[in-house]
Amino acid sequence: MKIPIKQIFREFYILINRLSLVEKVIYGLFSIALLRAVYLTILNLSKKAIDYILANYQMIFAIFSGTLAILIFVLGFYLYISRARYKQNSLDGSSIDDDMNEPRNIYTEGNYNENININGDQIEIYGDVININQDFSEIAKEIRELITELKNQGYSEEDAKTEIATELAEEARKKPKVRKKLFMWKKSFSTNTKKTNDETEVAREVVTSATAYSHTSSKDFTEVVSGYYQKLDELLQARQWKEADLETAKIIYVISHKELPKNSRYRTYLKNYFGSEYIKVLTKKDLNNINKLWLKYSNGRFGFSVQKRIWKRLGGGSDTTYNSPEIQNKFGDEVGWRKEGDWVYYSDINYWRTAPSGHLPICLMLNSGKSERCNIDFQILEVIVGRIS
Incomplete structure (x- = not known):
């Protein structure tokens, strides 16, 4: 609640005007005595504080130095740990990048699972890298294209969906980030509200949801x-x-x-x-x-x-x-x-x-x-x- 300062001064002014001359003099003397007492008290406390510091400055300096040294040690330890973690993450990232930069053989025959590799935030199929962090509409489009490719290779639509869902579930079990994305997609786009922790079941629902986008024309x-x-x-x-x-x-x-x-x-x-x-x-x-x-x-x-x-x-x-x-x-x-x-x-x-x-x-x-x-x-x-x- 805001205090109306102007109103307080106004009320105070009205109160003073209501006092008689003798009451005003007594009130003035009392105010001066009160202010002097406050001033002397502050002055006395300040003097004692300064005297104490001068008499014990060595101890105070030692306490301050010790506290500062502890803070510096803690900060240094924290920076060391942070640097070690950053270095490890950089190494992990380099390893993934190195794997991705290696030449890959493109197979046109055989088991389709051997041609699919999902790394980190990406799904790579025949050199086509799909970022799982992009909008689901793009993910859905890529999944539909994969299903079409598999169907062209002789798979039925159901078998194609199963192959892709199996790969997604496998990677979700290995990589927490992929698993988190998979369950988020299921929650957002699947019409099935039943809760489950089975990665294969969730991956299957995600693939089904992705194919459902095809029922809306790309233009619309x-x-x-x-x-x-x-x-x-x-x-x-x-x-x-x-x-x-x-x-x-x-x-x-x-x-x-x-x-x-x-x-x-x-x-x-x-x-x-x-x-x-x-x-x-x-x-x-x-x-x-x-x-x-x-x-x-x-x-x-x-x-x-x-x-x-x-x-x-x-x-x-x-x-x-x-x-x-x-x-x-x-x-x-x-x-x-x-x-x-x-x-x-x-x-x-x-x-x-x-x-x-x-x-x-x-x-x-x-x-x-x-x-x-x-x-x-x-x-x-x-x-x-x-x-x-």
Whole structure:
């Protein structure tokens, strides 16, 4: 709590003015005596401290020197250990680089497992090095290409998947970093929520998830994850629903603000202000691309089209004059924006995968502060319902 300094001085000034002349004189003498006592006390303590230091400076210097020597020793030991670790890591890295720089024989026949080598952060197949730290969309593309190569060599699709999954699982058992990546991919992209510690099972699910990307045409996929949508794609992949909700609002604001007519009064509004006019000028392509990402990573649980389906089923339309408060309340109840007959607070928005269908996104429709109950701008929802495919 901040203390109003000006108010304190003002009150003090008023108090002094209320005193009689005799009381003011007594108060002044008392203040002078108090200040003198404080001054003499500080002076006396300072003198004693200086006398003590002068009388025992040798002991004080010895203690200081000993403490400094200990600190220097500890720092030196720490630097020595750090240098040793760095040197070991450098040697390990050099060993991997040397292995990678050695000439490799390319086999076109025989067991495919003999032609696959996974080192550290990379998967190398026929000289094609794949970094496991890159975006999963790229990993998925490479896995699909590998499956195609194996099929061309006579493998069935299932056998090809098994070969690749076996190699991934084998390396995961040997290298913690590969194992960590493998389980992260499984958690982020697999539709199977069953927990398991079996590397082979997890690798199989990852390969299956990678092949599922082929069901989306490369053109549509590029449209969705490039440009404005890259960060949203990453957030939704990581199941960071709250951040993705805010990013959705940000994307729509940025794109729509550019599309607004130059004489539009909405251009002068505060940043991140939303109104139905913003959704009206947003292209259907952008609106549908954002919706695709929400549908994809929530397994059809969240997205504008999910909200549209619920809204229409309850009797809602895209005309404000047609939609009654009763429909709005029913919609809020079903998607979890209302509980026990009242709208929830912002802090009660359920940013979990278990939230009711249609619960997200919500931020771009909010017309209230973070400390208030959710006040939904249903005009925005109505425009979305009228424009989403």
